[in-house]
Structures are given as structure tokens and as C-alpha cells.
Amino acid sequence: MAARIAVLVSGSGSNMEALADACTAGTVPGEVFLVAADRKCRGLEIADDRGITTQLVEFSAFGSREDWSVALRDAVAAAEPDLVVSAGFMRILAPAFVDAFEGRLINLHPSLLPSFAGAHAVREALDFGVKVTGTTVHLVDHQVDHGPILLQEAVPVFPDDSEGTLHERIKAVEHRLLPEACRLMLERGS
Ligand code: GAR
Numbered sequence: 730m731a732a733r734i735a736v737l738v739s740g741s742g743s744n745m746e747a748l749a750d751a752c753t754a755g756t757v758p759g760e761v762f763l764v765a766a767d768r769k770c771r772g773l774e775i776a777d778d779r780g781i782t783t784q785l786v787e788f789s790a791f792g793s794r795e796d797w798s799v800a801l802r803d804a805v806a807a808a809e810p811d812l813v814v815s816a817g818f819m820r821i822l823a824p825a826f827v828d829a830f831e832g833r834l835i836n837l838h839p840s841l842l843p844s845f846a847g848a849h850a851v852r853e854a855l856d857f858g859v860k861v862t863g864t865t866v867h868l869v870d871h872q873v874d875h876g877p878i879l880l881q882e883a884v885p886v887f888p889d890d891s892e893g894t895l896h897e898r899i900k901a902v903e904h905r906l907l908p909e910a911c912r913l914m915l916e917r918g919s
Contacts, residue, residue, distance in 0.1 A: 732759035732915045735810035737818035742772020743900060744816040744837055744907050749779060751908035758915050763808040765801060767820045782808070788820055798823035805830070812914055815869065816907060819848060827869055834869040835914065837907050839899045841865060841881055846874035851896045860886055862895070864903050866910035879910045
């Protein structure tokens with residue numbers, strides 16, 4: 730039976746889509762069963778169009794990060810996932826969520842961690858003037874953008890890059906790297 734994958738999104742959802750495509754193509758031995766989001770976003774619409782179950786657990790509807798994380802945890806746990814993938818998810822998860830999926834929760838981040846953790850990794854890399862940045866897939870622990878690294882790949886920064894052009898170059902790599910990390914996680918667990 731295909732492994733069950735839940736994906737957390739907040740934005741355009743292109744990495745979720747790349748992962749779902751890789752599952753359909755058979756390069757990842759799993760299936761995206763659930764896409765959950767903290768806000769209305771394009772990623773949810775794409776999932777819906779593909780016939781994937783969606784869950785919107787709006788951050789703004791809860792009084793605290795802890796209460797919201799518990800609600801999101803329960804929504805994701807109900808799908809009984811083998812792997813939970815944070816792919817462009819722009820909220821910090823409280824320990825209640827992280828602990829529930831320990832060892833099977835991974836995050837995609839658009840920099841070579843530990844450089845440029847946080848919500849503005851691409852802009853900060855550009856502002857700093859680095860000539861090489863990249864992307865990281867890692868297991869999630871209790872610190873932000875932190876935990877054992879599964880895969881990383883470097884991406885060059887060009888002199889005329891804007892935040893947008895650099896992020897698109899990073900995303901092109903992520904669309905290959907994230908499915909590969911999921912494959913490694915699922916094959917390791919089977
Ligand atoms: C990706 O580049 C991902 O690495 C980044 O958001 C983008 C989502 O794109 N994640 C973060 O910045 C998390 N801190 P997508 O919605 O098109 O997949």
C-alpha cells in the first residue's frame with residue numbers, strides 16, 4: 730500500500746504539486762492524501778482541483794499558537810500520515826504538533842541552513858551578497874528551521890537577480906529535491 734503523505738502549505742503550492750506529480754509518476758512510493766493550510770491559498774485550490782482532501786485550519790481563528798497547533802495536529806493526525814511535509818508553510822508549529830509527528834515531519838527551506846533561517850531567507854541571502862545560496866530539506870525539531878538535514882543543494886546567485894528571479898531558480902531545484910527527500914524518508918521507514 731502506498732505511504733500516506735500529508736502536506737502543509739501557505740502559498741502557491743508548487744512544491745506540493747511537484748510532490749504529488751512524483752507520487753503519481755511512481756518516483757515517490759506514496760500518495761498525497763491531505764493538504765492542510767493555515768490560510769486560504771493557491772495551494773489549497775490546486776489540491777482541491779486534483780481531488781486531494783484539504784483542510785483549512787486558519788491561524789487567525791485561534792487565540793494562541795498552541796491552540797491552533799493542536800487543531801492542526803488533530804486534523805493532520807486524522808489522515809494517519811506516514812510522512813508530514815511542510816512545503817512553503819509559513820507558520821511556526823508549537824511543540825504539540827512537532828511532537829506528534831516526531832521523526833516523520835520534514836521541512837523545506839529556501840537557503841543552505843543554518844544560513845538564513847526564518848521567513849525571508851531569499852531576500853536576506855540577496856541582501857547579504859552571497860554568491861551561492863540554495864535549499865534544504867530537514868527533519869523538524871523544536872527550533873525554527875532546524876533539525877537533521879536530509880538533503881541540500883546549492884543554487885548560484887547572479888548579479889542581476891531580484892528576490893523573485895532567485896526564488897524561482899531555487900524553487901526549480903526544490904521541485905526535484907523535495908520528492909527525492911520524501912522517497913528517502915519513505916524507503917528508510919519501510
Ligand atoms: C519554497 O521556496 C519553500 O522553500 C519556501 O516557500 C516556498 C514555497 O513555494 N519556504 C519557506 O520560506 C519556509 N520558511 P510553493 O508554495 O510554490 O511550494
